[in-house]
Amino acid sequence: MLDYIYPEEEQRFFTNREHTLAVLGLSRDLLGQGVRKHLALSGFRRVGKTVVLKEFLRRNLQPGSAGSAGDCRLTYMDLPRLALTPEGFTVKYVGYLLYWLAGDLHQRVESFFDASAQLAASGQMGAAFSEHVVRLHQELQKEKPDQHLLLELAFNTPEVYAPAAGKRVIVILDEFPEILALDNYPQIHDVLALFRAAMQAQSRVVYVVAGSMIGLMERIFLDAASPLFVHFQLETIGPFGREDCDAMVRKRLSMLADPVPGDVLAAIYQVTRGHPFYIYATAMRVIENISLLNKPLASATVQEAFTLETLGSTGRIYNLCRYVLEQSLQGVRGETMPQAVLQVLAQQPAGMTLTEIAARLKRPSGAIRQVLTWLADVDLVEQREDKTYSYRDPVLQIWVAYYYSGLQLTGMPSQKVLSNLVAELMVKYERVANELGLAKESQVRELLQAFNG
Ligand SMILES: Nc1ncnc2c1ncn2[C@@H]1O[C@H](COP(=O)(O)OP(=O)(O)OP(=O)(O)O)[C@@H](O)[C@H]1O
Numbered sequence: 001m002l003d004y005i006y007p008e009e010e011q012r013f014f015t016n017r018e019h020t021l022a023v024l025g026l027s028r029d030l031l032g033q034g035v036r037k038h039l040a041l042s043g044f045r046r047v048g049k050t051v052v053l054k055e056f057l058r059r060n061l062q063p064g065s066a067g068s069a070g071d072c073r074l075t076y077m078d079l080p081r082l083a084l085t086p087e088g089f090t091v092k093y094v095g096y097l098l099y100w101l102a103g104d105l106h107q108r109v110e111s112f113f114d115a116s117a118q119l120a121a122s123g124q125m126g127a128a129f130s131e132h133v134v135r136l137h138q139e140l141q142k143e144k145p146d147q148h149l150l151l152e153l154a155f156n157t158p159e160v161y162a163p164a165a166g167k168r169v170i171v172i173l174d175e176f177p178e179i180l181a182l183d184n185y186p187q188i189h190d191v192l193a194l195f196r197a198a199m200q201a202q203s204r205v206v207y208v209v210a211g212s213m214i215g216l217m218e219r220i221f222l223d224a225a226s227p228l229f230v231h232f233q234l235e236t237i238g239p240f241g242r243e244d245c246d247a248m249v250r251k252r253l254s255m256l257a258d259p260v261p262g263d264v265l266a267a268i269y270q271v272t273r274g275h276p277f278y279i280y281a282t283a284m285r286v287i288e289n290i291s292l293l294n295k296p297l298a299s300a301t302v303q304e305a306f307t308l309e310t311l312g313s314t315g316r317i318y319n320l321c322r323y324v325l326e327q328s329l330q331g332v333r334g335e336t337m338p339q340a341v342l343q344v345l346a347q348q349p350a351g352m353t354l355t356e357i358a359a360r361l362k363r364p365s366g367a368i369r370q371v372l373t374w375l376a377d378v379d380l381v382e383q384r385e386d387k388t389y390s391y392r393d394p395v396l397q398i399w400v401a402y403y404y405s406g407l408q409l410t411g412m413p414s415q416k417v418l419s420n421l422v423a424e425l426m427v428k429y430e431r432v433a434n435e436l437g438l439a440k441e442s443q444v445r446e447l448l449q450a451f452n453g
């Protein structure tokens with residue numbers, strides 16, 4: 001039933017995340033008792049926020065299952081897919097809600113995106129709800145609709161639905177920070193304040209939102225100046241630990257071997273550091289190289305697979321890194337200085353201080369500090385406790401180092417070239433990842449000491 005948004009392949013290989021699923025389940029159960037606990041999931045790009053939300057939907061949509069939602073109705077939407085004018089946003093927001101509330105997931109969501117379909121669907125959901133949707137469309141038809149009112153009506157739609165249907169509603173908004181694009185409309189100005197006002201006046205709706213920009217998510221939910229400060233519980237989705245990584249690899253590689261050899265499991269964890277998307281990419285390349293090139297199922301094949309995925313222009317990791325870099329730099333004013341800083345940092349496993357970076361680039365440290373703040377805002381770099389700056393992700397750091405050195409594989413290199421590359425990349429990568437690991441360890445040590453005191 002969900003296949004259309006949650007492909008069967010992803011369902012089959014879904015691994016763990018039991019803690020997050022339990023937190024989501026608790027919000028659902030509390031809502032059933034009239035207590036609202038809104039959640040915000042934050043985590044690195046492709047770490048698995050969307051899949052865990054879809055898994056939650058799947059478990060709740062199974063009739064009669066233990067995780068069944070009972071009197072709660074679940075709705076899900078991905079905000080970048082909503083047209084980003086207030087009028088377009090309103091129509092799609094309501095369209096998605098109607099699609100999920102109508103309860104027949106075999107239909108296509110697009111069929112809910114026009115006025116007549118929305119009026120027809122809401123007509124079957126009680127008079128009060130139908131009136132609400134009619135009012136919204138009357139506003140939309142005006143020459144100059146009141147955009148503020150439109151968003152208010154849209155945000156209130158699930159709350160109007162709930163009493164009429166005798167239900168409560170969970171509204172899941174993926175890529176939530178995209179909503180900020182609406183701030184560009186002068187009538188809207190502060191969409192988060194508008195959202196909060198609607199949310200606070202509701203009692204039967206709980207919100208679960210997700211977003212990739214960790215810095216931005218923290219600013220929206222943890223900054224005292226933000227309208228949503230203290231309204232949501234922020235949950236971080238991190239990479240897998242060793243056990244979950246092994247479990248995912250066993251599933252992915254079960255077609256090659258059962259059991260999967262221990263050194264292969266260790267090698268995959270070593271290169272991916274438990275990042276689910278990197279595990280997926282590496283495992284797929286291992287399968288390809290074994291099936292097409294007759295490589296053995298061994299740790300050397302894992303390292304080759306990771307190298308090809310990261311440095312080859314068709315590699316999944318290569319393309320993710322490139323996308324992340326391009327996307328992140330789009331939001332940063334004047335791309336050349338940020339890129340120069342990223343290049344310099346990519347060469348330094350141990351991280352660098354502001355003074356060191358400024359000296360290397362022969363620029364005043366004030367200007368470099370500004371660039372570093374931007375880069376931290378878009379999650380590319382972070383400042384550690386010891387004041388040095390470094391990449392957040394060792395794979396991205398390695399990728400940037402090779403990318404700017406001009407190395408890029410466009411085909412399959414000879415075995416000799418590949419072996420040399422693998423050896424070189426592994427040494428570099430080990431150094432970067434260990435430095436980041438050590439920095440994390442010292443952070444934990446300091447935290448523990450603080451607790452001691
Ligand atoms: N729990 C998991 N079990 C198995 N595979 C996973 C899991 N989490 C993530 N993956 C793999 O990683 C990929 C990316 O996951 P997903 O799209 O959920 O990430 P995301 O955090 O929503 O990314 P984005 O930041 O781009 O929105 C999935 O397609 C899947 O291959």
Ligand SMILES: [Mg+2]
Pocket residue numbers: 049050051174
């Ligand atoms: Mg996602």
